[in-house]
Each structure stands twice: as C-alpha cells, then as structure tokens.
Amino acid sequence: MPAPRQYPLELRERAVRMSWTAEPKPVIRRMAEDLGVHHEALRNWIRQAEADAGGPGDLLTTSERVELQALRKENLQVKRANGVLRTASAFFAAQLDPTRPR
Known part of the structure; x- marks a missing residue:
C-alpha cells in the first residue's frame, strides 16, 4: 500500500499551472514558499508534468x-x-x- 500523499493533487496541479503560466518565470523556491510546500517537491512536480507533456528530459x-x-x-x-x-x-x-x- 503506497504512503498517503502529503499534498493534495489539486494543489500539485495548480502549482504546475502557475509555474507554466507565470511571466516572468517564477523562482521555484519563492513560489514554493508562497504555496506552503517544499521547494524540491514543487521542482519534482514541475519536472514530472513536463515529462508527461512530452517535453525534453530524462524522466519517465x-x-x-x-x-x-x-x-x-x-x-x-x-x-x-x-x-x-x-x-x-x-x-x-x-x-x-x-x-x-x-
């Protein structure tokens, strides 16, 4: 049984959308502080969303x-x-x- 998620999926999706639509591109550390999440968690969400969207990268x-x-x-x-x-x-x-x- 997988561990329970610390952050809800809605928060993850909203954070990724915000990082993609914001101009100029926000600093992940500052954006994570504003959302109340850990900056590495936010960075991983963004990288995974880019991989799912077919963007370049080494992630599955x-x-x-x-x-x-x-x-x-x-x-x-x-x-x-x-x-x-x-x-x-x-x-x-x-x-x-x-x-x-x-």
Whole structure:
C-alpha cells in the first residue's frame, strides 16, 4: 500500500499551472514558499508534468512509471516461481535416481 500523499493533487496541479503560466518565470523556491510546500517537491512536480507533456528530459512519464513498476513486480514473481521450480526439479531428480551423487 503506497504512503498517503502529503499534498493534495489539486494543489500539485495548480502549482504546475502557475509555474507554466507565470511571466516572468517564477523562482521555484519563492513560489514554493508562497504555496506552503517544499521547494524540491514543487521542482519534482514541475519536472514530472513536463515529462508527461512530452517535453525534453530524462524522466519517465507517469504511465511509463506505472508500467515499469508492474513489470518489476511481475519479474519478481517470475524469479520466485523459477526458484521454486528449480528446487522442485532437483528434489524429484534425486527421487528418480537415488544413486546419483548430490
């Protein structure tokens, strides 16, 4: 279960819109103080919104992050299943040929 969000989504969306529409571009630290949020949180929201909008950057979009998380979870399950199958096959191989050295 994910941790509860410290800031509501409406605040995040409003802060990102404000940073995009403000002229001249506001200083993130000052804007964060005005909104009552941590400046690094605001910077991350803006960067993520830019990635979601298709802007240049090295961040994954939100949908890509969700897909990556699901694939990592599936990969972990497959690794666990392979470990169980490997152990079971060794057990049954030993049962079929008891003279075989271990």
